[in-house]
């Protein structure tokens with residue numbers, strides 16, 4: 221399948237319907253209208269997505285974009301997209317077979333990304349709260365450390381998930397994954413507007429055809 225060229229077509233905002241940052245990351249390649257859209261097509265895309273996901277501040281993203289060569293950040297985005305496609309297979313496997321199907325090689329891959337972190341703790345205040353607290357700060361040395369920001373929520377997903385609640389939208393044309401946090405655990409669609417209503421209309425038409 222060809223992905224839509226992002227430069228000359230209006231691309232919607234990235235989807236934030238996964239109810240888990242790791243699944244939102246997985247959904248940075250999605251086909252909500254049948255045509256796959258890539259939200260990690262460049263280094264700038266990666267920085268924008270991380271800011272939108274509140275995994276990186278916009279001031280930090282601007283500083284990194286002006287510090288590192290664009291080609292190096294592009295390479296980090298390509299690595300993030302490869303990691304994402306590897307994660308897609310892994311999530312499908314775990315959603316089907318449960319956490320016991322996690323292999324040592326899977327763990328190693330995630331841990332390798334996490335180990336790139338060079339960080340430190342800092343006493344900070346502000347950001348919506350007047351209280352002082354201890355926060356983790358990143359010491360950015362290389363663009364490939366950006367992968368830490370996506371590997372961390374992926375590690376959370378792998379460590380603490382009820383895999384019966386990690387599901388794909390029931391629209392067969394839709395590829396979006398989500399964590400079902402509804403009370404009744406009956407969420408079926410990425411969104412009612414995008415896929416739920418369309419399924420309802422299709423079922424209604426099918427019934428009408430049956431009546432003819």
Ligand SMILES: [Zn+2]
Nearest residue numbers: 389394410415
């Ligand atoms: Zn959907």
